[in-house]
Amino acid sequence: MEISREILSVGDLNRAIASSLEERFDIVWVSGEISNFKAYDSGHWYFSLKDEEGQIRSVMFRGRNSQVGFLPQSGDLVEVSASLGMYVPRGDIQLTIQTLRRAGMGGLYEAFLKLKAKLAKAGLFDAERKQEIPTHPRSIGIITSPQAAALKDVLSTLARRAPHIPIVIYPTLVQGTDAPRGIIAALHAAEKEQAVDVILLVRGGGSIEDLWAFNDEQLAYAIAQSPIPVVSGVGHETDTTIADFVADLRAPTPTGAAELAAPRKDQLLQELAAIEQALLQRVTQRVEREAQTLDQLALRLSHALPNPERMREQIRHWQQRLNQAWIVRVDSWKRTQSHQQQQLEMLNPQRTLERGYAVVLNTKEGIHAVRKPKELCLNIDFEIRLAEGVASVQFATITPEK
Template structure:
């Protein structure tokens, strides 16, 4: 064949031919490697490269697929992907179009996670319509976690800072290992039976998929979905996702985040109270203005209709004075009641009592802390926690002498 008769391809035609050849040659393949240059676009699509010590290849995972991953990948993560091989024609780059992505070395667990996630999603356990609303002003907050968990300290510290006046109830349980799911379910049932809290925080610190596997239990998912008390899930780090996160009424990125979502800040409550006061005063002023306008209209009508307008004007003036006086008295009463309620709220703040030099002794005899009220409850065998204005201390008495 001469050079003249040989077909000359455009770059696009050549790239399309190569892409078709790759698609015909390779079926879906599994590839492992390290993620680099990871980017998540506003469209929801992910773009990154997979690399090892011998090479790298570009990858794309579209929004419809990556929604099933269960965690947000980061550069440096070791992963395994199933993908089709093709070419991005405009750039001439060979790339993997990814259907499935999982952390490297956890194929079996990850497959079980995806299978259960798909099953529960089909049953509607993740639907927003069935999720309960988290109370904005809870009367008490329950915490389900291990007493030894570092997450508990973070949650208690956050709640003490934001809402020291709200009681806390701890439902201790294992949060890792084969016995953990049953323990968490029992804690949920105990909270429902006692009916002492308005919201439950289900929390645990971060870890591997094996460490967090208790929160991927199917029976636990049903228990959370059927709980009569709203549940806020704060399990692991921000990039960790478990079945409990999807079925809970609200998912927090961390245990601390769960505490922040469940507990309103004290200064925010005071601001809301002030806003209510201002709105009330505004409504009163508007009502007074409307009534004054009505009086003006009546005065005008009387001026034209009655034979003795001077006397009627005097009556109108008297009525206006009485009305203004009545509204003034009522507004002063409302203001006085508002100040009284604010003072009462501040007096009920336990922190004020501690700042006057008092302290609270908490008994650690059982898993739940409770205040010591009688000298007979003190002994030298057990330890106690003393709550002060600026912190707390662990103490143990060497001698207890009861007064008369």
Template sequence: MSEISREILSVGDLNRAIASSLEERFDAVWVSGEISNFKAYDSGHWYFSLKDEEGQIRCVMFRGRNGQVGFVPQSGDLVEVGASLGLYVPRGDIQLTIQTLRRAGMGGLYEAFLKLKARLAKEGLFDLERKREIPAHPRSIGIITSLQAAALKDVLSTLARRAPHIPIVIYPTLVQGPEAPSGIVAALKSAAKENAVDVILLVRGGGSIEDLWAFNDEQLAYAIAQSPIPIVSGVGHETDTTIADFVADLRAPTPTGAAELAAPRRDQMLQELAAIEQALSQRIHQRVEREAQTLDQFALRLSHALPNPERMREQIQHWQQRLKQAWLVRVDSWSRNQSHYAQQLEMLNPQRTLERGYAVVLNAKTGLQAVRNPDELNTHSAFEIRLADGVANVKFAELESRKS
């Protein structure tokens, strides 16, 4: 014993001795716990911790092993792992080197999600009968999201491409963190009070279950269900699902998908109008041809049945003329209606309004939102003025506001 006590070990030697002892004592173990601090490095290796209410332990799963798992775990997942217990010598940390990983649940957050989902489903918040129809041709579209969200740029780009004639109203709010649910609820109430949009896009980019947790809030679910304005949810990626998705009137797989579902394509509408015009013209000509054929048959029957064919022939000619005039009047009326509808559609083009001498003032600070109130103008912010022939970026040197 005295010889051992006189031996002085380096830290590395001591750690290696501990590692060897652990490997001999624990050949292979199965451990269950909740994943936290999950990180997947470019090397393909996974690093995370397993924890429960009594403790936690570091874990590593190398690329050759995690390729067989079949899914990428996330923080909050409840899993079971088969691993060897050892010690990472450079840091002196006890860790599990995982050979096998299988799903045992989804942790506390997912359990809370499932419980709330089941309760709200029982209350009827997900029923198809209560969902409102999304307008096919909205007069204006509202967007509820963060001004800093990447999803906002994608949505605005999609709407500008598909339906540049539809005005957009943005209701900015936090979409992540403990303050996000109340902010989204306030934005919904603001949109309902203003009643300036026909449909609302509730959007946010993808993330973990923790990142998207604001959209699993119970009060937000009730606010969505009670909204008088139809709501399209586009939260996360296609594989992400939240309580907001189930309550919303329509769920889109992505924020861009929400914009596509809410806005009709302008070029497609014009194509449909042209197709209707062609179909109407064809039906008119077909009807005229059928009636002309019927008239010929009547004329033939009359020529054989009546004693005074000359007089009846004159009457037939008279009827033919009247029928032709009636059809010409009807066709002319249809043509005028068609031109009127085309003019109305053209009048809806915002460019025509600008060409009449009007201009639109956009606030660059609020994401190019149209200025509606003189009080929104100031001398320290940049503004964008859109005219018929271009765009000007301005700063006001002096302002004098008055109500109309």
């Protein structure tokens, strides 16, 4: 007697295999090398993961790969979390990837978490330890690489918000094994010179490896022990380093650090105007109170003294002198406020340019002002800033004069 058996279609068999794989395997972590990477217009990524013993097809859909932070290339070593299944139309077993990171990032992140917990236990993140950021710094220090794009953004922001505040740059590496030692040396240099009231520690965004210098334990202690308040502006808003937790104030970006450290010029003028108004109001109130007191005394004297007319004349005399004294005091405060406004305006670099001066800037290695004749070179573009514009020039001949 022939035993009856169910005959499956290829599609049914593949679906049964896919269902079995999904039930058997939960989310798995797999490491391997990317091969045959393709990014389609739909936003989905298709590639294979391989090692010396085999390979497996993989797909990462647009909703997931938008969170990766970099575009993988064939040959990259990566670690992925994925569900295992089958692409039924072709009968191919494949990984549907949920997360993807460069190989080794898991170890770095674990090291980051361990150091963070250690320093938190030591009290380096405590709010009571952090210093107040001065609201009106006399000078601002910047610790970063002279070649960093972040430096240009910070200088531009400071020039727009507070052109009257001097800036001191402490150049150092901000990436690589030597970077922590260089940043610590820059902090010590700023501490020794005592030339700035606040320090901006800035760097542009990057991967966890690029920003790893800011996860150094010795650097964390150097920031915590700095007598000068430190504002960190490392990476993008989503990037977080140990330096951010230790710093006295953390900004989401380098530009944000500059905005937090420098008051706006127009805001300063508004504050001065508000102070002037408050002083005038207080003086007026005081004069009115004193006038009322004088009226009360005059009334009492008119009943107590034998010559009230003479005493009233004296009262009027003293009242006049008091009013004149207050008027002189108010005028003095007004002149002082006006003088301070003029000084603030005189510090504006634009005023110097409008008097006929110009600034020669060397733009080859960062932007810095030329101060000595020997810094001028032939066949190199220099930028000359004038009162009404900027010009790029090259010197044909240079003849230093004593």
